[in-house]
Amino acid sequence: MFKVEGLSYSYPNSAKKAVDKLSFEVGDGEIYGLLGPSGAGKSTTQKILIKLIKDYQGSIVYKGKPLKEYDNRFYEDIGVSFEMPISFSKLTAMENLDFFRRLYKKTVDVEPLMKRVGLWEERDKKAGEYSKGMKIRLNFVRALINSPKVLFLDEPTNGIDPLNARIMKDMILEFKQSGGTVFLASHIMSDVDQLCDRVGFIINGRIHEEDTPRNLKLKYGKKVVKVEYREDGLLRSSEFPMEALKGEEFSRLVREKQIETIHSGETTLEEIFIKVTGVALHEQQA
Numbered sequence: 001m002f003k004v005e006g007l008s009y010s011y012p013n014s015a016k017k018a019v020d021k022l023s024f025e026v027g028d029g030e031i032y033g034l035l036g037p038s039g040a041g042k043s044t045t046q047k048i049l050i051k052l053i054k055d056y057q058g059s060i061v062y063k064g065k066p067l068k069e070y071d072n073r074f075y076e077d078i079g080v081s082f083e084m085p086i087s088f089s090k091l092t093a094m095e096n097l098d099f100f101r102r103l104y105k106k107t108v109d110v111e112p113l114m115k116r117v118g119l120w121e122e123r124d125k126k127a128g129e130y131s132k133g134m135k136i137r138l139n140f141v142r143a144l145i146n147s148p149k150v151l152f153l154d155e156p157t158n159g160i161d162p163l164n165a166r167i168m169k170d171m172i173l174e175f176k177q178s179g180g181t182v183f184l185a186s187h188i189m190s191d192v193d194q195l196c197d198r199v200g201f202i203i204n205g206r207i208h209e210e211d212t213p214r215n216l217k218l219k220y221g222k223k224v225v226k227v228e229y230r231e232d233g234l235l236r237s238s239e240f241p242m243e244a245l246k247g248e249e250f251s252r253l254v255r256e257k258q259i260e261t262i263h264s265g266e267t268t269l270e271e272i273f274i275k276v277t278g279v280a281l282h283e284q285q286a
């Protein structure tokens, strides 16, 4: 869907590159996540991909044609949710959606979407009187209003409660199941873990690591099993390499002790995030 090669960009009056020789691809029907610390260049990359920033270096090809060759019809293809929700505060939620609906040739019925995100009952309330989480949910519905082929989501669940975040994530997965492609910027690990087919770790405008969440966890994780058990009334723990699970020592422990928990020691994406970011920043200082 998108093929990005050697993408670089500096904001005017800034010596530092916000995006620095970035290369990655987003496949058709894939959810690609850009994960990285604050200021890494995630939102800048999104702004470039949606043609908000045009004076970049490098190449971006969308569906086989340079992005620069697309005119405004490109916007029929995409839905965007920005990191700061944007709406007309004096207009009601429905008036906001009606306004955006008029910008597109093809649009969808918003009623099921508004019901799904729990805003239908409050559709006639002014957007300015919405809470932060409500504004974010409204923004998400707006991103879907033109039945896009590609969704750009900049920290979509940031600032909403776990139940609403779950609903939104389900909707994102359904969007993918119906053939949609998603570009997602985030630093919320559980979102990336639950949604993304592949993730790129971006630090200071560069991708330092890229793979499926599962492969990253296997690569960085320790292949061990941690067992917590009771012995003489005290809680103790032991760690076994995976290969040792067939061995006598592990079997004896499980047989003879009162086991409380058993966990395999794959790393969380959060630990990988801290590791990859730490190494990258260290390399830059050296």
Ligand SMILES: Nc1ncnc2c1ncn2[C@@H]1O[C@H](COP(=O)(O)OP(=O)(O)OP(=O)(O)O)[C@@H](O)[C@H]1O
Pocket (backbone or CB within 6 Å): 011, 012, 014, 016, 017, 018, 036, 037, 038, 039, 040, 041, 042, 043, 044, 045, 083, 187
């Ligand atoms: N409008 C702007 N003008 C000048 N510099 C900017 C502007 N927006 C972002 N930058 C700079 O570009 C770099 C990348 O910022 P960007 O917003 O892309 O980061 P991010 O990864 O989205 O961070 P966050 O997780 O905090 O949203 C930062 O150094 C930032 O200071």
Ligand SMILES: [Mg+2]
Pocket (backbone or CB within 6 Å): 042, 043, 044, 083, 154
């Ligand atoms: Mg950002």
